[in-house]
Amino acid sequence: MSDTEPVFIGIGEQPSGRYPNRPFMGDLVRVGVAAVKDAGLTMTDIDTILLIPCLHSPADQADLVFSRIVEELGLNKKVKCQYMVHSGGSTSDNTIRTAAGLIDSGHAKNVLVLQAEKWGSAPVTEMIDMLTANGIPREWEKQSGVSFNAVGALIQQRYMFESGSTPADMASVCVALRDWANLNPNAMYKDKKLTVEQVLGSKMITDPIRAFECPMLADGACALVLTSRGNARKLGKDRVVRLAGEGGCVSHYSIGQEREVGKLGWEIAAPAAYEAAGWGPEDVDIAEIYDSYAAVLTSGLEGLGLAPKGEAARMFARGEFSPGGRLPVNTNGGLLSAGHTGVGGGTALLTEGVRQLLGRAGPERQVEGATRAALGGSGGTYMDSQVLLLEGVSA
Amino acid sequence: MTSSNDAGMDALTEPYRDALRRGEFVVQHCKACDRQIMYPRHLCPFCYADDLDFVAAPTSGILHSFAVHRVGSPTGFEDQLPYAVGIVKLPGDVQFLARLHPDAEGDWGQYTLDGEVVFRGADADEMTARPVPWFGLPA
Numbered sequence: 001m002s003d004t005e006p007v008f009i010g011i012g013e014q015p016s017g018r019y020p021n022r023p024f025m026g027d028l029v030r031v032g033v034a035a036v037k038d039a040g041l042t043m044t045d046i047d048t049i050l051l052i053p054c055l056h057s058p059a060d061q062a063d064l065v066f067s068r069i070v071e072e073l074g075l076n077k078k079v080k081c082q083y084m085v086h087s088g089g090s091t092s093d094n095t096i097r098t099a100a101g102l103i104d105s106g107h108a109k110n111v112l113v114l115q116a117e118k119w120g121s122a123p124v125t126e127m128i129d130m131l132t133a134n135g136i137p138r139e140w141e142k143q144s145g146v147s148f149n150a151v152g153a154l155i156q157q158r159y160m161f162e163s164g165s166t167p168a169d170m171a172s173v174c175v176a177l178r179d180w181a182n183l184n185p186n187a188m189y190k191d192k193k194l195t196v197e198q199v200l201g202s203k204m205i206t207d208p209i210r211a212f213e214c215p216m217l218a219d220g221a222c223a224l225v226l227t228s229r230g231n232a233r234k235l236g237k238d239r240v241v242r243l244a245g246e247g248g249c250v251s252h253y254s255i256g257q258e259r260e261v262g263k264l265g266w267e268i269a270a271p272a273a274y275e276a277a278g279w280g281p282e283d284v285d286i287a288e289i290y291d292s293y294a295a296v297l298t299s300g301l302e303g304l305g306l307a308p309k310g311e312a313a314r315m316f317a318r319g320e321f322s323p324g325g326r327l328p329v330n331t332n333g334g335l336l337s338a339g340h341t342g343v344g345g346g347t348a349l350l351t352e353g354v355r356q357l358l359g360r361a362g363p364e365r366q367v368e369g370a371t372r373a374a375l376g377g378s379g380g381t382y383m384d385s386q387v388l389l390l391e392g393v394s395a
Numbered sequence: 396m397t398s399s400n401d402a403g404m405d406a407l408t409e410p411y412r413d414a415l416r417r418g419e420f421v422v423q424h425c426k427a428c429d430r431q432i433m434y435p436r437h438l439c440p441f442c443y444a445d446d447l448d449f450v451a452a453p454t455s456g457i458l459h460s461f462a463v464h465r466v467g468s469p470t471g472f473e474d475q476l477p478y479a480v481g482i483v484k485l486p487g488d489v490q491f492l493a494r495l496h497p498d499a500e501g502d503w504g505q506y507t508l509d510g511e512v513v514f515r516g517a518d519a520d521e522m523t524a525r526p527v528p529w530f531g532l533p534a
Binding site: 139140141144150153154157204207209255256257262 | 408433434459461462466468469475479480481490492494526527
């Protein structure tokens with residue numbers, strides 16, 4: 001592999017949940033400092049900062065765009081550029097594409113990726129109404145009253161119809177993620193158990209989705225550091241994580257225009273990623289795939305070839321994706337149990353994937369020998385299906 | 396929330412909404428390539444011509460998926476609960492999000508995916524206030 005190849009060398013994360021007394025900018029600074037330290041760099045080594053947006057506040061968003069974080073980190077006149085990448089829930093995937101291109105081309109040496117969100121502490125009604133304006137066309141669909149939960153429900157209804165999955169199968173997806181979250185000290189639901197009976201006994205919100213199948217809005221923050229493989233070697237890094245392959249598909253803007261709501265764009269996105277990696281679904285050790293609703297995850301697992309068509313939910317029901325199962329899936333607990341941190345939900349999955357491949361997930365959660373990870377991200381009304389394949393290697 | 400995109404949008408939105416207010420359903424049509432277009436666009440997304448009009452749509456379609464709001468709704472829809480939305484596919488390869496009438500039982504349990512649904516407007520006040528296509532089960 002070439003010296004210019006981009007690699008991940010550090011991560012930082014703040015616990016997800018409701019933390020009203022944790023200021024937004026404070027979270028960003030703390031995860032940034034943690035990631036740079038984890039990478040073995042000093043802050044002034046960072047020459048490029050890529051920002052993942054927040055959705056809770058236009059004012060905080062403006063602070064991000066206009067480089068407040070550079071000042072907060074003491075990097076005035078030290079940083080070459082800082083800017084935001086934004087595609088909703090798939091932003092982390094597109095940010096990594098951007099970072100990788102900058103490093104490989106020599107435009108950047110050390111890139112710090114930063115994300116923070118305060119969804120858990122923001123007024124819920126305001127956040128839900130804002131979501132209703134994200135990816136739902138105001139001219140054609142808003143008048144139908146479609147909610148964001150309904151967008152997930154449309155996907156889940158079709159997925160269940162095509163696969164013959166039962167409500168209990170779908171509930172078991174949420175339970176498996178909760179079992180993972182119980183192993184993650186940074187998860188919103190680290191202490192709360194969940195059973196299929198509890199899910200099925202919870203209130204119907206938007207058929208076929210029940211209350212415990214809806215993601216809980218959360219505060220959270222993540223950071224990642226990338227550099228070139230040559231630089232990682234000079235730093236004396238033992239193990240790094242490389243981007244082995246990527247692929248993507250933008251399938252629609254409005255959910256009313258998705259031709260196959262039970263499948264989305266995963267099958268179109270995945271083949272290019274595997275081809276670039278030179279390995280296939282059978283070689284994947286862990287998967288970290290967007291899971292704001294169960295069927296988004298099951299369609300992703302199937303589209304990525306990690307489960308036979310129509311079988312993913314039943315495989316969850318058999319425990320195949322749970323701790324100790326055949327293929328660990330969403331080992332941080334996912335959006336459904338670690339917390340839905342807005343655009344950050346995908347960033348948390350990415351951070352967890354890198355953490356696992358660096359071997360730093362701790363004794364309870366670390367997947368032994370995890371070398372290859374499949375990541376899936378999606379934004380808006382599941383407008384896109386983004387696939388990143390990561391590989392842990394020695395520098 | 397409005398956007399700069401709202402200004403001048405009447406040419407696209409009004410023929411569509413006027414038809415709905417009259418209890419009719421139209422879709423956009425490109426005179427250059429003779430294809431139907433949903434949702435209405437500024438230029439034909441197939442051939443990029445700007446010679447577009449609206450034509451009567453088939454009144455029978457297939458239900459691709461649906462969701463029933465029971466608890467929680469966007470602001471302004473609280474008094475509508477429970478209510479359902481569905482993705483309807485029509486011959487001519489157009490599809491869109493529609494409201495679904497309750498079935499004979501007053502719920503939505505009789506709807507089946509890939510089953511037939513037919514266009515049937517809601518009452519005039521509703522169609523005026525919120526002009527969207529409404530579909531129901533065949534009589």
